[in-house]
Amino acid sequence: MKRQLQMIGFFALVFMFLSFGLTCIVHADEQDIRLNIQVDAGLNGKVKQQQGYPVTLTITNEKADFSGDLVVTLPVGNKVIPIDIASGTTKTITFSVPAMREGAFSRGPNQKVQRFHLYEGNWEDGEEVTIDTSLDLSPAYMAREKLVIGVLSDRPDSLNYIKLASFQGNSPEVIHLQASDLPEDATGLDVLDMLVINDYSVAKLPDNIQAALKDWVGEGGTLVTGSEPGLQQQFGELADLLPLTVKGKEIVQKMQGFSKLYQKPLQADSIELFTGEIDEKARVLYKEDSLPLVAEKAFGQGDVTQVAFDLGLPVLADWKGSQSLWETIGSDAGNRNSQMMPLNLRMNDQLTNMSRTFPTLANFKVSTLSYLFIAYLLLILPVLYIVLKKADKREWAWVVIPAIAVISSVGLYAVGAKDRSGHVKTNTVSVISVDEQGIGSGDGSVSMLSKGAGAYTLTMDSELDPVAANNRYNPQQTVTDLPFVEAKGKHTAINYRNVEFWSPRSAAIDYPVKKYGHFQSGLTRADDNISGQITNNFKHDLHDVYLISGNNYQKVGDLAAGKSKEISFSVKDKSFYQRPIEGVAQRLFDQLGSMTQHSDQALQADLLSMAIRNNMQRNVNTPVLIGFTDEALYPVTVNGDETVQNNLHLFTQPVTIQLPGNEKSTFSSEMNLPNISVLDGQIFHNGTMQNQLFFDAESGTYLLRYELPASLKERSAQLKEMDIHITNNRNGTTYSLYNVESDTYEALDGNQASFDQRVHENYVTDNAVVVRVNASRNGSIKVPTVRVKGVINP
Incomplete structure (x- = not known):
């Protein structure tokens, strides 16, 4: 018994020792943590699939002063x-994460990647110190189909009714924002599809945040604001984006100007309706007699919508037309989200693949290689045999044949590698879209080709916000296998380690919102002819300048910087009124180039096709001028040295073609990308936002609104004939055309319907033709093509 008690006592002591030891180890680990870091990711902890988002780090130092680098591992x-x-202080650091998908770091079930590493000194040769290894970027991902609306207001509760609106059959995700939530760059705002500002002083925000908001709009964001006295002053750096300058007000009891949205007027005992001057670049969407109610102004690739009253009016929450009003305002708000396309169609991925195309032996045509092989066989077999036989030196064949093979191989190698010798080569490709004032932004990619194995540093202007591209996360990789991106003053360096011999490395770049230059045009259309002068006011010489519209194009040619060119061409039986569609790239460059051929035309076709597919000019329905330049837009260095740059940049700009002032003339136009709204059901994917002639939706009822080009509306055009073509009409889907006079929908049977009697009076409502689609089951729905003919100044 005594022995048993001794054994129990012994194991008890061992257990206490181990327990104490484990406790001490945990305590020691906590003591070893160099800095305490708290991570907050997203806007209010929320982000959207494949969209950038902001990250805030709250760092507390309870030990000695610290100087070093924090490395955050991204895909x-x-x-x-x-x-x-400094010791005993807390610091806040914000940065933005580029677009990535949920679970991008997954190694498998219950396996995590350590995303944060801390180095005392610097990441290259400093000592890694201990931090909490559980730190992570773990925001909540919102449903991809939801429209995300940010709200900046000192009365946020007054805008809660927006949550009841419907966008493409989905309720929106509304995020109330504080000044502290706003990121310092536009990438962090990519979470938002729309930003609503009402009763809020933007001017009180820091200058860099105001600049980020402006850049976000310029890159395709939708900003919506109400009106109040002193709005221009309250909007600070964004004041020049407002379509309406408030100068006075009127008191009204009801508004009839929204009757097209809802039959009953918006009314209350007293509504302040603010009046003023409409910017010459703005357009009025709704008005009350002569007073604007809603105005819109484009800026870069985005737009600002201003409502002439307080958006927080209590009556708006009760008025049943509010949902239709918000649906109209937000109809284009999700178009900027090109990342929602399949991965292989994403613009950055395509640009990266194009920039990684360096001249190689593979560029020889198959026919050329075939001729070389035939010549080689002729030389080796009959020619060499005859020569050696005549000289009676046939035994020399054992030396001559291998020598010819070696010389041929070395020659082919030298020709194929000639562009890889000398300085490091870089390729830059990009698409930059500007408005008629020359303000724009764009996307691009820079790739370098290594001369030998080792480490390379690609450096460029920080304005381009470069990120390493085409690096897919490998679960076997360590933190040191991925490139390191760090800001160095006005430049950003991307450090690639362990680069293989003759291997490309790439960076995606984001051209900032600024003035790049523009085409100055004075084009007019009279009868069946377009003529006028086009001037290149960009800083760069342009080649392959074209005017494109719908599926049509007209060559302008080469245009040096500052030079002008007169053009004149017939447009009989051609449209040249609306924005281009993707098919024009194929027609213009004969065929969409295969990337295995790498011809100049193939690259140009791919750039143009990609630009159209990603809505290069989504704010306007007008023809577009395009031009290419081979000149460098920004300098690029590798390991501190200048590079031999190959460049291909595409500039796009909408252009206004003036119609006859008082002369009567005819016109024709084709419309195939309608605005789609939901009466009943839900849209899963709206392909028309990427120039695709279909949308995926559940069973329900949808309205397709085909807007006539704005230039026709300005000249009081009258439709005389209309054809509606329906392709691949699947079973269970029916189409009908809205008749304005009878206020009914007329069934469209078959694949073709033609109208030539009172077309304008019967079928045009608010400068648009409306087609209703009824789908009895889920699936893809083709959108019809509407072709019209008519008279200008009838």
């Missing part, structure tokens, strides 16, 4: 954040 590389923090 495309490591972001280096310098940290200098």
